[in-house]
Amino acid sequence: MTFTIGKLALIGVGLIGSSIAQAARRKGLVAQTSVATRRAETLEQARSIDLADSYHLDAGAAVQDADLVILCVPVGAIRGVMEEIAPRLKPGAILSDVGSVKGHVHRVLGPMVPEGVHFVPGHPMAGTEHSGPLAGFPELFENRWCILTPEPHVDREAVSRMCAFWRELGSDVELMSADHHDMVVAITSHVPHLVAYNIVGTVDDLETVSKSEVIKFSASGFRDFTRIAASDPVMWRDVFLTNRDAVLEMLGRFLEDLSVLQRAVRVGDGEALESLFTRTRAIRRSIIDAGQEIDAADFGRIQRMSGDREGEGGAT
Ligand code: NAP
Numbered sequence: 001m002t003f004t005i006g007k008l009a010l011i012g013v014g015l016i017g018s019s020i021a022q023a024a025r026r027k028g029l030v031a032q033t034s035v036a037t038r039r040a041e042t043l044e045q046a047r048s049i050d051l052a053d054s055y056h057l058d059a060g061a062a063v064q065d066a067d068l069v070i071l072c073v074p075v076g077a078i079r080g081v082m083e084e085i086a087p088r089l090k091p092g093a094i095l096s097d098v099g100s101v102k103g104h105v106h107r108v109l110g111p112m113v114p115e116g117v118h119f120v121p122g123h124p125m126a127g128t129e130h131s132g133p134l135a136g137f138p139e140l141f142e143n144r145w146c147i148l149t150p151e152p153h154v155d156r157e158a159v160s161r162m163c164a165f166w167r168e169l170g171s172d173v174e175l176m177s178a179d180h181h182d183m184v185v186a187i188t189s190h191v192p193h194l195v196a197y198n199i200v201g202t203v204d205d206l207e208t209v210s211k212s213e214v215i216k217f218s219a220s221g222f223r224d225f226t227r228i229a230a231s232d233p234v235m236w237r238d239v240f241l242t243n244r245d246a247v248l249e250m251l252g253r254f255l256e257d258l259s260v261l262q263r264a265v266r267v268g269d270g271e272a273l274e275s276l277f278t279r280t281r282a283i284r285r286s287i288i289d290a291g292q293e294i295d296a297a298d299f300g301r302i303q304r305m306s307g308d309r310e311g312e313g314g315a316t
Helices: 015-026 040-048 059-063 075-088 103-112 156-168 178-205 211-216 220-228 233-242 244-267 270-289 297-306
Strands: 005-011 030-036 054-056 068-071 094-097 122-124 145-148 172-175
Touching: 005 015, 005 059, 015 030, 030 059, 040 054, 054 059, 059 075, 068 075, 075 103, 075 233, 094 103, 094 156, 103 178, 122 156, 145 156, 156 172, 178 211, 178 220, 178 233, 178 244, 233 244, 244 270
Parallel strands: 005 030, 005 068, 030 054, 068 094, 145 172
Antiparallel strands: 122 145
């Protein structure tokens, strides 16, 4: 049987909401899509690319009669959005989200979910450093992971429908607890972003190297960090405010390992350096083998920039 949804409501139509709307329509998964956003200007952008069947500035109106509601707003905005929509959610509807931190989403939204609504939080591990409706594209989720973190008591049928939804969008789906998810993304995504923000900030503050030299000589190392450090400031602020414990734990490990490297550089321990760099090269190889990156010269930057999308940096 083909998977379909009657009415899909997306609250937030930035990169992720827009990509979901486009992918769901392209795959013929939905009979009707309604979207809501905060600012009239963003709504107009969504309208300009014919993203949905109905457009709202009132999130409550958008979720009326919806079978599946997905919150696609920054994690720090979910409480306010939920206050608007909770009284209008249809009994039997599935409520989901795409937030990059899951423990916080469970703690905030869990107690607010009305009786009879199935709460299946999610996190598509796909993105770019671009924001807004015009940044969305329907292939965003293809061959990417989507992690779902429903509580064990949640209706199995609702969970399997969400799994089917993401698989139809092209993703591989995995279920795990919210706390485990937050630990995994702290080390695979959040700490790397913090490092990128920090290194770009440090270079910006340097007095011995002029800004024009930084731009002129930015070789692949620094340049790749700048791509990640161009990610949305509000979204990333919320990630670090809401995944504090896991990030601090992983950051502690990272700093310990950095001190070991610092010592190896200071004492000229070439063996230690080469041994680590050999291990890390093998990790990159396994990421390519797993289909999560391409093995192209210059990290595929040239091919990607000539297409209509850039690299996947910025994904949380
Ligand atoms: P985005 O492009 O910046 O879009 C954000 C959307 O949320 C816009 O529609 C915006 O509305 C709305 N919004 C922002 N603040 C709001 C508030 N305080 N109240 C109500 N609506 C608000 O963001 P995105 O990249 O799609 O990210 C959305 C969610 O996806 C975040 O939770 C993020 O953690 C998660 N995520 C992002 C990525 C990624 O790489 N970008 C990957 C996976 C998951 P207006 O424009 O009208 O203000």
